[in-house]
Amino acid sequence: MTRILAAAAAEARIALRNRWVAIAVAMMALFSMVLSATGSAPTGILGADRLSVTVASLTSLAVYLVPLVALLMAFDAVAGEVERGTLPLVLTYPVSRAELILGKFLAHLGVLALAVAVGYGIAAAAAIWTDPRAQAGLPALWRLGWSSVLLGATFLGIGYALSALARRPGAAAGLAIGLWLVLIVLYDLGLLAAVVTDGGGRFTTQVFPWLLLANPADAFRLYNLAASEATAAAAGLGGAASTIPTTLALASVALWPLFSLVLATLAFRRVTP
Protein backbone atom coordinates (compact mmCIF):
# COMPACT_ATOMS: atom_id res chain seq x y z
CA MET A 1 0.00 0.00 0.00
CA THR A 2 2.84 2.44 0.78
CA ARG A 3 4.20 1.73 -2.69
CA ILE A 4 0.87 2.56 -4.32
CA LEU A 5 0.66 5.76 -2.29
CA ALA A 6 4.25 6.69 -3.16
CA ALA A 7 3.49 6.23 -6.85
CA ALA A 8 0.27 8.24 -6.44
CA ALA A 9 2.08 11.09 -4.65
CA ALA A 10 4.73 11.33 -7.37
CA GLU A 11 2.09 11.21 -10.10
CA ALA A 12 -0.03 13.87 -8.37
CA ARG A 13 2.98 16.20 -8.24
CA ILE A 14 3.65 15.57 -11.91
CA ALA A 15 -0.01 16.27 -12.78
CA LEU A 16 0.14 19.50 -10.80
CA ARG A 17 3.38 20.68 -12.43
CA ASN A 18 2.32 19.64 -15.93
CA ARG A 19 -0.78 21.82 -15.42
CA TRP A 20 -3.08 18.83 -15.85
CA VAL A 21 -4.89 19.70 -12.64
CA ALA A 22 -5.43 23.28 -13.82
CA ILE A 23 -6.48 22.18 -17.32
CA ALA A 24 -8.96 19.53 -16.11
CA VAL A 25 -10.55 21.82 -13.53
CA ALA A 26 -10.70 24.76 -15.94
CA MET A 27 -12.33 22.65 -18.66
CA MET A 28 -15.04 21.29 -16.37
CA ALA A 29 -15.64 24.68 -14.77
CA LEU A 30 -15.86 26.48 -18.10
CA PHE A 31 -18.30 24.04 -19.66
CA SER A 32 -20.45 23.95 -16.50
CA MET A 33 -20.66 27.73 -16.50
CA VAL A 34 -21.66 27.82 -20.15
CA LEU A 35 -24.35 25.20 -19.53
CA SER A 36 -25.67 27.05 -16.48
CA ALA A 37 -25.89 30.26 -18.44
CA THR A 38 -27.68 28.74 -21.42
CA GLY A 39 -29.71 26.01 -19.75
CA SER A 40 -32.52 28.18 -18.38
CA ALA A 41 -34.92 28.08 -21.32
CA PRO A 42 -36.76 24.75 -20.86
CA THR A 43 -37.55 25.18 -17.16
CA GLY A 44 -40.91 26.84 -17.54
CA ILE A 45 -42.23 24.41 -20.11
CA LEU A 46 -41.38 21.17 -18.27
CA GLY A 47 -42.01 22.40 -14.77
CA ALA A 48 -38.84 20.79 -13.50
CA ASP A 49 -36.59 22.66 -11.09
CA ARG A 50 -33.59 24.48 -12.43
CA LEU A 51 -30.95 22.09 -11.06
CA SER A 52 -32.61 18.97 -12.48
CA VAL A 53 -32.53 20.60 -15.87
CA THR A 54 -28.89 21.49 -15.39
CA VAL A 55 -28.14 17.89 -14.37
CA ALA A 56 -29.69 16.66 -17.60
CA SER A 57 -27.48 19.03 -19.57
CA LEU A 58 -24.44 18.12 -17.47
CA THR A 59 -25.07 14.42 -18.14
CA SER A 60 -24.79 15.02 -21.86
CA LEU A 61 -21.71 17.14 -21.29
CA ALA A 62 -20.02 14.65 -18.96
CA VAL A 63 -20.44 11.83 -21.48
CA TYR A 64 -18.16 13.74 -23.84
CA LEU A 65 -15.88 15.63 -21.52
CA VAL A 66 -15.07 13.21 -18.66
CA PRO A 67 -13.78 10.41 -20.92
CA LEU A 68 -11.79 12.96 -22.91
CA VAL A 69 -10.10 14.43 -19.84
CA ALA A 70 -9.41 10.93 -18.49
CA LEU A 71 -7.87 9.73 -21.74
CA LEU A 72 -5.75 12.88 -22.03
CA MET A 73 -4.32 12.28 -18.56
CA ALA A 74 -3.81 8.55 -19.09
CA PHE A 75 -2.32 8.19 -22.56
CA ASP A 76 1.20 9.16 -21.44
CA ALA A 77 1.25 6.94 -18.34
CA VAL A 78 3.21 3.99 -19.72
CA ALA A 79 4.32 5.23 -23.15
CA GLY A 80 5.80 8.38 -21.61
CA GLU A 81 7.87 6.32 -19.17
CA VAL A 82 9.06 4.10 -21.99
CA GLU A 83 10.07 7.13 -24.06
CA ARG A 84 11.81 8.97 -21.20
CA GLY A 85 13.62 5.77 -20.27
CA THR A 86 12.40 5.86 -16.68
CA LEU A 87 10.63 2.51 -16.86
CA PRO A 88 13.53 -0.01 -16.61
CA LEU A 89 14.79 1.46 -13.34
CA VAL A 90 11.46 1.50 -11.54
CA LEU A 91 10.74 -2.05 -12.69
CA THR A 92 13.86 -3.29 -10.89
CA TYR A 93 12.31 -2.11 -7.60
CA PRO A 94 10.34 -4.57 -5.47
CA VAL A 95 7.01 -3.22 -6.71
CA SER A 96 4.49 -4.94 -8.96
CA ARG A 97 3.24 -3.45 -12.18
CA ALA A 98 -0.30 -3.52 -10.80
CA GLU A 99 0.86 -1.36 -7.88
CA LEU A 100 2.46 1.15 -10.24
CA ILE A 101 -0.69 1.39 -12.36
CA LEU A 102 -2.87 1.72 -9.25
CA GLY A 103 -0.68 4.55 -7.97
CA LYS A 104 -1.05 6.50 -11.19
CA PHE A 105 -4.74 5.69 -11.21
CA LEU A 106 -5.32 7.07 -7.71
CA ALA A 107 -3.57 10.34 -8.56
CA HIS A 108 -5.37 10.83 -11.87
CA LEU A 109 -8.72 9.88 -10.37
CA GLY A 110 -8.15 12.47 -7.65
CA VAL A 111 -7.54 15.15 -10.28
CA LEU A 112 -10.65 14.08 -12.16
CA ALA A 113 -12.78 14.05 -9.02
CA LEU A 114 -11.59 17.54 -8.19
CA ALA A 115 -12.44 18.77 -11.69
CA VAL A 116 -15.90 17.17 -11.53
CA ALA A 117 -16.56 18.59 -8.06
CA VAL A 118 -15.56 22.11 -9.08
CA GLY A 119 -17.51 21.98 -12.37
CA TYR A 120 -20.70 20.54 -10.92
CA GLY A 121 -20.37 22.70 -7.82
CA ILE A 122 -20.40 25.80 -9.98
CA ALA A 123 -23.45 24.53 -11.86
CA ALA A 124 -25.28 23.73 -8.62
CA ALA A 125 -24.46 27.09 -7.10
CA ALA A 126 -25.69 28.89 -10.20
CA ALA A 127 -28.94 26.89 -10.26
CA ILE A 128 -29.74 27.35 -6.57
CA TRP A 129 -28.86 31.05 -6.78
CA THR A 130 -31.56 31.64 -9.42
CA ASP A 131 -34.17 29.07 -8.41
CA PRO A 132 -34.85 28.24 -4.72
CA ARG A 133 -36.63 24.99 -5.73
CA ALA A 134 -33.39 23.78 -7.26
CA GLN A 135 -32.35 21.98 -4.05
CA ALA A 136 -34.70 19.21 -5.15
CA GLY A 137 -32.17 18.38 -7.82
CA LEU A 138 -29.25 17.86 -5.44
CA PRO A 139 -29.61 14.03 -5.17
CA ALA A 140 -29.52 13.81 -8.96
CA LEU A 141 -26.42 16.01 -9.04
CA TRP A 142 -24.71 13.89 -6.39
CA ARG A 143 -25.50 10.76 -8.39
CA LEU A 144 -24.14 12.41 -11.52
CA GLY A 145 -21.00 13.37 -9.61
CA TRP A 146 -19.97 9.95 -8.40
CA SER A 147 -21.03 8.19 -11.58
CA SER A 148 -18.93 10.73 -13.53
CA VAL A 149 -15.93 9.77 -11.41
CA LEU A 150 -16.61 6.09 -12.16
CA LEU A 151 -16.89 6.91 -15.86
CA GLY A 152 -13.58 8.75 -15.64
CA ALA A 153 -12.04 5.75 -13.85
CA THR A 154 -13.10 3.49 -16.71
CA PHE A 155 -11.46 5.69 -19.30
CA LEU A 156 -8.32 6.13 -17.20
CA GLY A 157 -7.90 2.35 -17.20
CA ILE A 158 -8.59 2.16 -20.93
CA GLY A 159 -6.10 4.98 -21.48
CA TYR A 160 -3.38 3.11 -19.55
CA ALA A 161 -4.06 -0.04 -21.56
CA LEU A 162 -3.72 1.92 -24.84
CA SER A 163 -0.59 3.61 -23.51
CA ALA A 164 0.98 0.24 -22.75
CA LEU A 165 -0.04 -1.24 -26.09
CA ALA A 166 1.23 1.74 -28.10
CA ARG A 167 4.63 2.15 -26.28
CA ARG A 168 5.05 5.60 -27.86
CA PRO A 169 3.26 8.72 -26.58
CA GLY A 170 2.33 9.91 -30.09
CA ALA A 171 0.78 6.60 -31.04
CA ALA A 172 -0.92 6.34 -27.65
CA ALA A 173 -2.49 9.80 -28.07
CA GLY A 174 -3.76 8.83 -31.51
CA LEU A 175 -5.26 5.59 -30.20
CA ALA A 176 -6.87 7.41 -27.28
CA ILE A 177 -8.56 10.00 -29.49
CA GLY A 178 -9.63 7.29 -31.93
CA LEU A 179 -11.16 5.25 -29.14
CA TRP A 180 -12.95 8.29 -27.75
CA LEU A 181 -14.43 8.99 -31.15
CA VAL A 182 -15.57 5.39 -31.57
CA LEU A 183 -17.04 4.82 -28.10
CA ILE A 184 -18.55 8.24 -27.53
CA VAL A 185 -19.65 9.39 -30.97
CA LEU A 186 -19.66 6.67 -33.62
CA TYR A 187 -21.00 3.88 -31.37
CA ASP A 188 -24.30 5.71 -30.78
CA LEU A 189 -24.59 6.70 -34.42
CA GLY A 190 -24.06 3.10 -35.44
CA LEU A 191 -26.67 1.85 -32.98
CA LEU A 192 -29.11 4.50 -34.15
CA ALA A 193 -28.64 3.47 -37.76
CA ALA A 194 -29.13 -0.19 -36.83
CA VAL A 195 -32.29 0.53 -34.85
CA VAL A 196 -33.76 2.59 -37.69
CA THR A 197 -32.98 -0.14 -40.22
CA ASP A 198 -34.33 -2.84 -37.93
CA GLY A 199 -37.66 -1.07 -37.56
CA GLY A 200 -38.57 -2.42 -34.13
CA GLY A 201 -37.54 -6.02 -34.82
CA ARG A 202 -35.48 -8.50 -32.78
CA PHE A 203 -32.38 -6.32 -32.81
CA THR A 204 -34.16 -3.37 -31.23
CA THR A 205 -35.83 -5.40 -28.48
CA GLN A 206 -33.23 -8.11 -27.75
CA VAL A 207 -29.76 -6.92 -28.71
CA PHE A 208 -29.88 -3.15 -28.60
CA PRO A 209 -30.30 -2.78 -24.80
CA TRP A 210 -27.28 -4.99 -24.15
CA LEU A 211 -25.17 -3.09 -26.64
CA LEU A 212 -26.09 0.12 -24.83
CA LEU A 213 -25.09 -1.43 -21.51
CA ALA A 214 -21.81 -2.70 -22.92
CA ASN A 215 -20.59 0.80 -23.70
CA PRO A 216 -19.53 2.52 -20.46
CA ALA A 217 -20.55 5.95 -21.74
CA ASP A 218 -24.02 4.81 -22.76
CA ALA A 219 -24.47 2.94 -19.49
CA PHE A 220 -23.52 6.12 -17.65
CA ARG A 221 -26.06 8.16 -19.59
CA LEU A 222 -28.77 5.53 -19.15
CA TYR A 223 -28.16 5.30 -15.44
CA ASN A 224 -28.33 9.02 -14.83
CA LEU A 225 -31.38 9.52 -17.01
CA ALA A 226 -33.26 6.48 -15.76
CA ALA A 227 -32.52 7.20 -12.12
CA SER A 228 -34.16 10.58 -12.27
CA GLU A 229 -37.50 10.96 -14.01
CA ALA A 230 -37.18 14.71 -13.97
CA THR A 231 -33.85 14.69 -15.76
CA ALA A 232 -35.08 12.03 -18.17
CA ALA A 233 -38.05 14.19 -19.00
CA ALA A 234 -35.84 17.21 -19.37
CA ALA A 235 -33.45 15.34 -21.62
CA GLY A 236 -36.31 13.94 -23.68
CA LEU A 237 -34.50 10.61 -23.92
CA GLY A 238 -36.59 8.59 -21.55
CA GLY A 239 -37.70 6.14 -24.22
CA ALA A 240 -34.51 4.16 -24.54
CA ALA A 241 -33.76 4.43 -20.86
CA SER A 242 -37.08 3.09 -19.68
CA THR A 243 -36.67 -0.32 -21.35
CA ILE A 244 -33.48 -1.12 -19.39
CA PRO A 245 -33.52 -1.69 -15.62
CA THR A 246 -31.56 0.97 -13.70
CA THR A 247 -29.71 -1.70 -11.74
CA LEU A 248 -28.19 -3.13 -14.91
CA ALA A 249 -27.00 0.31 -15.99
CA LEU A 250 -25.56 0.85 -12.52
CA ALA A 251 -23.82 -2.54 -12.66
CA SER A 252 -22.19 -1.58 -15.95
CA VAL A 253 -21.10 1.81 -14.59
CA ALA A 254 -19.61 0.16 -11.48
CA LEU A 255 -17.96 -2.84 -13.15
CA TRP A 256 -16.32 -1.05 -16.05
CA PRO A 257 -13.63 0.64 -13.91
CA LEU A 258 -12.53 -2.73 -12.52
CA PHE A 259 -12.55 -4.31 -15.94
CA SER A 260 -10.52 -1.48 -17.49
CA LEU A 261 -7.95 -1.60 -14.68
CA VAL A 262 -7.51 -5.33 -15.24
CA LEU A 263 -7.03 -4.62 -18.95
CA ALA A 264 -4.49 -1.91 -18.13
CA THR A 265 -2.50 -4.23 -15.84
CA LEU A 266 -2.49 -7.03 -18.40
CA ALA A 267 -1.33 -4.67 -21.15
CA PHE A 268 1.36 -3.17 -18.89
CA ARG A 269 2.67 -6.67 -18.06
CA ARG A 270 3.35 -7.23 -21.75
CA VAL A 271 5.69 -4.23 -21.94
CA THR A 272 9.36 -5.29 -21.98
CA PRO A 273 11.57 -2.44 -20.85
Place this chain on the structure above:
Amino acid sequence: MTSLTISHLTKRFEGVTALDDVGFDVAPGERVALLGHNGAGKSTLMKIVLGLIPASSGSVALMGAAPGSRAARSLAAYLPENVAFHPALTGLEQLGFYLRMRGEPARGAMPLLEKVGLGHAARRRIGTYSKGMRQRVGLAQALIGRPRLMVLDEPTSGLDPVSRREFYAILDELAGEGAAILLSSHALTEVEARTDRIVILSQGRLRANDTLANLRRKAALPIRLQVTARPDTADSVAGQLAGARRNGVMVDLMCRHHEKLARLGQIAGLQPLIEDVEVLPPSLEDLYSHYSRSEGQ
Protein backbone atom coordinates in the same frame (compact mmCIF):
# COMPACT_ATOMS: atom_id res chain seq x y z
CA MET B 1 27.09 -18.28 -1.03
CA THR B 2 27.91 -16.17 -4.08
CA SER B 3 25.90 -12.99 -4.53
CA LEU B 4 25.37 -13.59 -8.21
CA THR B 5 25.63 -16.86 -10.12
CA ILE B 6 25.27 -16.94 -13.88
CA SER B 7 25.58 -20.22 -15.73
CA HIS B 8 25.15 -21.20 -19.38
CA LEU B 9 23.22 -18.00 -20.00
CA THR B 10 22.00 -17.64 -23.57
CA LYS B 11 19.78 -14.93 -25.03
CA ARG B 12 18.49 -14.83 -28.58
CA PHE B 13 16.56 -11.96 -30.15
CA GLU B 14 14.83 -12.95 -33.36
CA GLY B 15 17.70 -14.98 -34.72
CA VAL B 16 20.48 -12.83 -33.26
CA THR B 17 22.40 -14.42 -30.40
CA ALA B 18 23.10 -11.62 -27.92
CA LEU B 19 24.56 -13.89 -25.23
CA ASP B 20 25.98 -17.33 -25.87
CA ASP B 21 26.58 -19.74 -22.99
CA VAL B 22 27.93 -17.11 -20.59
CA GLY B 23 28.75 -18.07 -17.02
CA PHE B 24 30.52 -16.40 -14.07
CA ASP B 25 30.01 -15.62 -10.38
CA VAL B 26 30.30 -12.51 -8.26
CA ALA B 27 31.13 -13.02 -4.57
CA PRO B 28 30.07 -10.72 -1.71
CA GLY B 29 32.37 -7.72 -1.48
CA GLU B 30 33.80 -8.37 -4.92
CA ARG B 31 33.97 -5.68 -7.59
CA VAL B 32 33.74 -7.15 -11.07
CA ALA B 33 34.15 -5.13 -14.24
CA LEU B 34 32.24 -6.23 -17.31
CA LEU B 35 34.07 -5.12 -20.44
CA GLY B 36 33.10 -5.34 -24.06
CA HIS B 37 32.49 -3.36 -27.22
CA ASN B 38 29.15 -1.69 -27.81
CA GLY B 39 26.73 -4.50 -28.61
CA ALA B 40 28.86 -7.15 -26.91
CA GLY B 41 25.91 -8.08 -24.68
CA LYS B 42 26.76 -6.22 -21.45
CA SER B 43 23.46 -4.37 -21.07
CA THR B 44 21.49 -7.44 -22.13
CA LEU B 45 23.25 -9.50 -19.46
CA MET B 46 22.49 -6.86 -16.83
CA LYS B 47 18.83 -6.68 -17.81
CA ILE B 48 18.52 -10.45 -17.50
CA VAL B 49 20.20 -10.40 -14.09
CA LEU B 50 17.68 -7.78 -12.98
CA GLY B 51 14.73 -9.71 -14.36
CA LEU B 52 13.80 -7.02 -16.87
CA ILE B 53 14.00 -9.43 -19.78
CA PRO B 54 13.87 -13.26 -19.72
CA ALA B 55 16.80 -15.45 -20.71
CA SER B 56 16.42 -17.88 -23.62
CA SER B 57 18.22 -20.58 -21.62
CA GLY B 58 20.65 -20.98 -18.76
CA SER B 59 20.23 -19.85 -15.18
CA VAL B 60 20.81 -16.79 -13.03
CA ALA B 61 20.52 -16.62 -9.23
CA LEU B 62 20.87 -13.62 -6.91
CA MET B 63 21.70 -15.03 -3.46
CA GLY B 64 19.67 -18.05 -4.54
CA ALA B 65 16.65 -16.03 -5.73
CA ALA B 66 15.39 -15.99 -9.32
CA PRO B 67 15.86 -12.73 -11.25
CA GLY B 68 12.76 -10.55 -11.20
CA SER B 69 11.33 -12.21 -8.08
CA ARG B 70 10.45 -9.81 -5.28
CA ALA B 71 13.24 -11.28 -3.16
CA ALA B 72 15.81 -10.71 -5.90
CA ARG B 73 14.57 -7.20 -6.55
CA SER B 74 14.83 -6.34 -2.85
CA LEU B 75 18.49 -7.43 -2.89
CA ALA B 76 19.65 -5.77 -6.06
CA ALA B 77 20.15 -2.15 -7.06
CA TYR B 78 20.49 -0.94 -10.61
CA LEU B 79 21.98 2.11 -12.25
CA PRO B 80 20.98 2.07 -15.91
CA GLU B 81 23.09 3.52 -18.68
CA ASN B 82 21.99 7.14 -19.24
CA VAL B 83 19.69 7.02 -16.24
CA ALA B 84 16.56 9.17 -16.65
CA PHE B 85 14.02 10.65 -14.28
CA HIS B 86 10.83 12.65 -14.63
CA PRO B 87 11.95 16.24 -15.27
CA ALA B 88 9.06 17.76 -13.30
CA LEU B 89 10.12 16.21 -9.97
CA THR B 90 12.85 17.59 -7.72
CA GLY B 91 15.80 15.42 -6.74
CA LEU B 92 14.40 15.21 -3.24
CA GLU B 93 10.95 14.10 -4.41
CA GLN B 94 12.33 11.59 -6.87
CA LEU B 95 14.58 10.00 -4.28
CA GLY B 96 11.75 10.01 -1.73
CA PHE B 97 9.70 8.06 -4.26
CA TYR B 98 12.44 5.45 -4.69
CA LEU B 99 12.93 5.16 -0.93
CA ARG B 100 9.23 4.46 -0.42
CA MET B 101 9.34 1.93 -3.27
CA ARG B 102 11.88 0.05 -1.14
CA GLY B 103 9.66 0.41 1.91
CA GLU B 104 11.82 3.07 3.57
CA PRO B 105 10.70 6.51 4.79
CA ALA B 106 11.15 9.39 2.35
CA ARG B 107 13.06 11.45 4.92
CA GLY B 108 16.16 9.41 4.05
CA ALA B 109 16.35 11.26 0.71
CA MET B 110 18.34 14.29 1.88
CA PRO B 111 21.22 12.35 3.52
CA LEU B 112 21.56 10.23 0.37
CA LEU B 113 21.64 13.29 -1.88
CA GLU B 114 24.24 14.87 0.37
CA LYS B 115 26.29 11.70 0.17
CA VAL B 116 26.49 12.00 -3.62
CA GLY B 117 27.13 15.75 -3.40
CA LEU B 118 23.71 16.96 -4.52
CA GLY B 119 22.46 18.47 -1.26
CA HIS B 120 22.55 21.98 -2.71
CA ALA B 121 20.36 21.02 -5.70
CA ALA B 122 17.95 18.74 -3.85
CA ARG B 123 14.99 21.10 -4.16
CA ARG B 124 15.49 21.87 -7.82
CA ARG B 125 13.66 20.04 -10.58
CA ILE B 126 15.63 17.25 -12.23
CA GLY B 127 14.82 18.89 -15.58
CA THR B 128 17.39 21.56 -14.67
CA TYR B 129 20.14 19.05 -13.77
CA SER B 130 23.24 18.35 -15.87
CA LYS B 131 23.98 14.81 -17.05
CA GLY B 132 26.52 14.36 -14.28
CA MET B 133 23.97 15.46 -11.67
CA ARG B 134 21.39 13.01 -13.00
CA GLN B 135 24.02 10.30 -12.82
CA ARG B 136 24.54 11.19 -9.16
CA VAL B 137 20.79 10.91 -8.52
CA GLY B 138 21.06 7.51 -10.19
CA LEU B 139 23.85 6.51 -7.84
CA ALA B 140 21.91 7.84 -4.82
CA GLN B 141 18.91 5.66 -5.66
CA ALA B 142 21.19 2.65 -6.08
CA LEU B 143 22.46 3.13 -2.52
CA ILE B 144 19.00 2.79 -0.95
CA GLY B 145 18.59 -0.02 1.54
CA ARG B 146 22.16 -1.41 1.49
CA PRO B 147 21.80 -3.58 -1.62
CA ARG B 148 23.62 -6.93 -1.68
CA LEU B 149 24.22 -6.72 -5.41
CA MET B 150 24.79 -3.54 -7.39
CA VAL B 151 24.44 -3.67 -11.15
CA LEU B 152 25.89 -0.51 -12.67
CA ASP B 153 25.75 0.07 -16.42
CA GLU B 154 28.43 2.58 -17.48
CA PRO B 155 28.10 4.33 -14.11
CA THR B 156 30.81 6.94 -14.58
CA SER B 157 29.85 8.15 -18.05
CA GLY B 158 29.15 11.85 -17.83
CA LEU B 159 31.10 12.29 -14.60
CA ASP B 160 34.17 14.51 -14.34
CA PRO B 161 37.43 13.01 -12.98
CA VAL B 162 36.86 14.28 -9.43
CA SER B 163 33.30 12.93 -9.38
CA ARG B 164 34.57 9.61 -10.68
CA ARG B 165 36.98 9.33 -7.80
CA GLU B 166 34.20 10.13 -5.31
CA PHE B 167 31.99 7.61 -7.05
CA TYR B 168 34.55 4.82 -6.71
CA ALA B 169 35.17 5.77 -3.09
CA ILE B 170 31.46 5.16 -2.40
CA LEU B 171 31.63 1.83 -4.24
CA ASP B 172 34.68 0.77 -2.22
CA GLU B 173 32.78 1.57 0.96
CA LEU B 174 29.82 -0.58 -0.20
CA ALA B 175 32.07 -3.45 -1.26
CA GLY B 176 33.72 -3.18 2.16
CA GLU B 177 30.31 -3.78 3.70
CA GLY B 178 29.88 -6.94 1.60
CA ALA B 179 27.97 -5.71 -1.42
CA ALA B 180 28.80 -7.46 -4.68
CA ILE B 181 29.35 -5.03 -7.53
CA LEU B 182 29.02 -5.72 -11.23
CA LEU B 183 29.82 -2.72 -13.37
CA SER B 184 30.40 -2.11 -17.03
CA SER B 185 32.67 0.59 -18.32
CA HIS B 186 34.59 1.86 -21.29
CA ALA B 187 37.07 3.72 -19.13
CA LEU B 188 39.61 0.92 -18.85
CA THR B 189 42.14 2.78 -16.74
CA GLU B 190 39.67 3.45 -13.92
CA VAL B 191 38.47 -0.15 -14.04
CA GLU B 192 42.10 -1.29 -13.72
CA ALA B 193 42.56 0.42 -10.38
CA ARG B 194 39.11 -0.02 -8.93
CA THR B 195 37.96 -3.58 -9.55
CA ASP B 196 38.98 -7.01 -8.34
CA ARG B 197 38.18 -9.04 -11.42
CA ILE B 198 37.52 -8.53 -15.08
CA VAL B 199 35.00 -10.28 -17.30
CA ILE B 200 35.35 -9.65 -21.03
CA LEU B 201 32.43 -10.23 -23.36
CA SER B 202 32.73 -10.13 -27.11
CA GLN B 203 29.94 -10.91 -29.55
CA GLY B 204 27.92 -12.38 -26.72
CA ARG B 205 30.60 -14.82 -25.58
CA LEU B 206 32.72 -14.85 -22.49
CA ARG B 207 36.35 -14.26 -23.52
CA ALA B 208 37.99 -13.81 -20.16
CA ASN B 209 37.12 -13.97 -16.47
CA ASP B 210 40.01 -13.47 -14.09
CA THR B 211 42.01 -11.00 -12.04
CA LEU B 212 44.00 -8.48 -13.95
CA ALA B 213 47.32 -10.05 -12.87
CA ASN B 214 46.26 -13.47 -14.10
CA LEU B 215 44.95 -12.08 -17.36
CA ARG B 216 48.29 -10.41 -17.94
CA ARG B 217 50.18 -13.61 -17.19
CA LYS B 218 47.98 -15.80 -19.40
CA ALA B 219 47.99 -13.38 -22.32
CA ALA B 220 51.83 -13.20 -22.11
CA LEU B 221 51.81 -10.02 -24.10
CA PRO B 222 55.25 -8.52 -24.75
CA ILE B 223 56.61 -6.10 -22.20
CA ARG B 224 57.95 -2.80 -23.44
CA LEU B 225 61.33 -1.61 -22.13
CA GLN B 226 61.70 2.06 -22.81
CA VAL B 227 65.34 3.07 -22.79
CA THR B 228 66.37 6.73 -22.70
CA ALA B 229 69.83 7.10 -24.22
CA ARG B 230 72.28 9.91 -23.47
CA PRO B 231 72.53 12.60 -26.18
CA ASP B 232 73.88 11.30 -29.52
CA THR B 233 74.06 7.68 -28.38
CA ALA B 234 70.55 6.59 -29.39
CA ASP B 235 71.69 4.97 -32.65
CA SER B 236 74.42 3.07 -30.97
CA VAL B 237 72.13 1.92 -28.14
CA ALA B 238 69.47 0.82 -30.63
CA GLY B 239 72.08 -1.08 -32.61
CA GLN B 240 73.63 -2.86 -29.65
CA LEU B 241 70.26 -3.81 -28.08
CA ALA B 242 68.54 -4.62 -31.41
CA GLY B 243 65.74 -2.22 -30.56
CA ALA B 244 63.82 0.42 -32.46
CA ARG B 245 64.50 4.15 -32.11
CA ARG B 246 61.43 6.15 -31.26
CA ASN B 247 62.88 9.63 -31.35
CA GLY B 248 66.22 11.36 -30.72
CA VAL B 249 66.88 9.72 -27.36
CA MET B 250 64.31 6.94 -26.87
CA VAL B 251 64.76 3.30 -27.81
CA ASP B 252 61.93 0.76 -27.49
CA LEU B 253 62.56 -2.91 -26.79
CA MET B 254 59.80 -5.51 -26.77
CA CYS B 255 60.37 -8.71 -24.83
CA ARG B 256 58.59 -11.67 -23.29
CA HIS B 257 58.04 -11.95 -19.59
CA HIS B 258 60.80 -14.56 -19.12
CA GLU B 259 63.30 -12.50 -21.15
CA LYS B 260 62.81 -9.39 -19.09
CA LEU B 261 65.63 -9.81 -16.59
CA ALA B 262 68.16 -10.83 -19.25
CA ARG B 263 67.28 -7.78 -21.32
CA LEU B 264 67.55 -5.51 -18.31
CA GLY B 265 71.02 -7.02 -17.71
CA GLN B 266 72.05 -6.12 -21.26
CA ILE B 267 70.76 -2.58 -20.75
CA ALA B 268 72.65 -2.31 -17.46
CA GLY B 269 75.79 -3.36 -19.35
CA LEU B 270 75.51 -0.23 -21.50
CA GLN B 271 75.25 2.02 -18.48
CA PRO B 272 77.56 4.82 -19.71
CA LEU B 273 75.35 5.37 -22.73
CA ILE B 274 72.04 5.28 -20.87
CA GLU B 275 70.14 7.91 -18.91
CA ASP B 276 67.12 5.89 -17.74
CA VAL B 277 65.03 2.79 -18.34
CA GLU B 278 61.32 2.16 -17.78
CA VAL B 279 59.47 -1.18 -17.76
CA LEU B 280 55.98 -0.82 -19.20
CA PRO B 281 53.70 -3.84 -18.73
CA PRO B 282 51.01 -4.37 -21.37
CA SER B 283 48.20 -1.85 -20.81
CA LEU B 284 44.63 -2.87 -20.14
CA GLU B 285 43.79 -1.66 -23.64
CA ASP B 286 46.34 -4.17 -25.04
CA LEU B 287 44.90 -6.94 -22.88
CA TYR B 288 41.35 -6.04 -23.77
CA SER B 289 42.08 -6.13 -27.52
CA HIS B 290 43.94 -9.40 -27.06
CA TYR B 291 41.09 -11.13 -25.25
CA SER B 292 38.21 -9.68 -27.22
CA ARG B 293 39.89 -10.79 -30.45
CA SER B 294 41.01 -14.23 -29.24
CA GLU B 295 38.84 -17.26 -29.91
CA GLY B 296 36.40 -15.05 -31.73
CA GLN B 297 37.85 -15.43 -35.19
